[in-house]
Amino acid sequence: MEENAAPAFTFGLIADIQYADKKDGSNFSGTRKRYYRNSLHLLRNAIRHWNEEEVKPSFILQLGDIIDGFNSKHGASEEALQKVMDEFRSFPAPVHHVWGNHEFYNFTRSALFSSALNSKVREDEESDEQIDDVYAYHFSPAPKFRFVVLDAYDLSIIGRDEASEKYNLAFEIIKAHNPNEELNMPPGRFQMDGRFVKFNGGFSQDQLDWLDRVLIRADENGEKVTVVSHTPVHPFSTDSVCLAWNFDEILPVLRSHQSVVCFMAGHDHDGGYCVDAVGIHHLTVEGVIETPPDFDAFGTVHVYEDKMVLRGNGRIKDRVLNYR
Numbered sequence: 474m475e476e477n478a479a480p481a482f483t484f485g486l487i488a489d490i491q492y493a494d495k496k497d498g499s500n501f502s503g504t505r506k507r508y509y510r511n512s513l514h515l516l517r518n519a520i521r522h523w524n525e526e527e528v529k530p531s532f533i534l535q536l537g538d539i540i541d542g543f544n545s546k547h548g549a550s551e552e553a554l555q556k557v558m559d560e561f562r563s564f565p566a567p568v569h570h571v572w573g574n575h576e577f578y579n580f581t582r583s584a585l586f587s588s589a590l591n592s593k594v595r596e597d598e599e600s601d602e603q604i605d606d607v608y609a610y611h612f613s614p615a616p617k618f619r620f621v622v623l624d625a626y627d628l629s630i631i632g633r634d635e636a637s638e639k640y641n642l643a644f645e646i647i648k649a650h651n652p653n654e655e656l657n658m659p660p661g662r663f664q665m666d667g668r669f670v671k672f673n674g675g676f677s678q679d680q681l682d683w684l685d686r687v688l689i690r691a692d693e694n695g696e697k698v699t700v701v702s703h704t705p706v707h708p709f710s711t712d713s714v715c716l717a718w719n720f721d722e723i724l725p726v727l728r729s730h731q732s733v734v735c736f737m738a739g740h741d742h743d744g745g746y747c748v749d750a751v752g753i754h755h756l757t758v759e760g761v762i763e764t765p766p767d768f769d770a771f772g773t774v775h776v777y778e779d780k781m782v783l784r785g786n787g788r789i790k791d792r793v794l795n796y797r
């Protein structure tokens with residue numbers, strides 16, 4: 474996979490660090506080990522690697538769940554976030570933070586907006602309406618390339634005020650599909666319904682309309698767009714229990730814009746990948762938290778005019794993502 478030409482730029486990828494100063498544990502079903510303390514060491518490995526690159530990445534995409542919800546139970550959220558952010562600060566380029574379910578276990582939505590995890594940049598402010606209380610933005614790291622960060626917990630029963638319209642709508646949606654008293658327990662009847670759990674969420678119509686407008690401009694400008702969110706949106710790129718609730722509403726939006734070349738997510742710690750019917754790549758990045766201490770889980774993406782080349786480390790595979 475050697476490339477002769479220099480890439481337009483490169484960027485780092487890392488997902489589900491879920492740091493907590495806590496001994497190793499497991500996921501809820503006990504099928505996967507979680508290495509809470511060691512996740513900080515794996516982040517350090519990734520930053521060291523990016524710092525040693527001859528041409529350093531232009532930015533890092535942190536795909537959400539930066540610290541684990543356990544911190545909240547022990548009043549350790551601020552301290553844990555500080556430790557993780559200290560690691561990121563040893564890298565000289567911007568970090569774009571995506572918000573996942575564990576962000577909302579640790580902090581309120583308004584606290585997140587005022588925190589170091591708000592990496593929202595406002596480009597093209599005049600023509601780009603902002604959506605109230607939604608963490609969605611876009612940026613262009615180089616001419617003809619754009620990244621769109623989405624809020625996968627916009628419609629959710631975590632991180633939304635119980636009196637809000639969005640909470641009530643989210644509650645109706647989850648109750649219509651999940652009969653369990655414990656709403657983190659996936660409904661069992663149809664596999665695809667497994668996504669209707671409390672630790673997932675969806676995109677409001679406002680956010681989908683905003684995305685559509687951003688992508689119309691990207692199409693007009695002949696840009697290549699990578700869209701990112703914490704939850705994956707293609708059923709072949711993840712276990713269905715980690716899919717966005719309304720993946721079936723966002724997929725047609727992505728497919729209707731020639732500019733979209735890739736969708737990147739975290740959340741499913743086993744990772745996943747597929748190319749959809751129109752040639753959009755769906756990459757779910759393996760989670761640091763379930764990566765054994767002697768392994769790694771980060772990648773560097775080399776962006777070219779006609780493709781992106783992912784160079785994976787540890788359990789992340791190398792891939793060539795040709796544009797459609």
Ligand SMILES: Nc1ccn([C@@H]2O[C@H](COP(=O)(O)OP(=O)(O)OC[C@H](O)CO)[C@@H](O)[C@H]2O)c(=O)n1
Nearest residue numbers: 500501538542574657658659672715740741742743
């Ligand atoms: N059946 C379940 C599953 C989970 N919970 C509780 O829900 C919260 C979130 O679960 P957690 O596994 O920590 O979420 P992650 O985002 O780390 O992982 C998502 C996928 O599993 C990764 O593949 C937590 O409080 C669990 O205790 C539950 O009650 N019942």
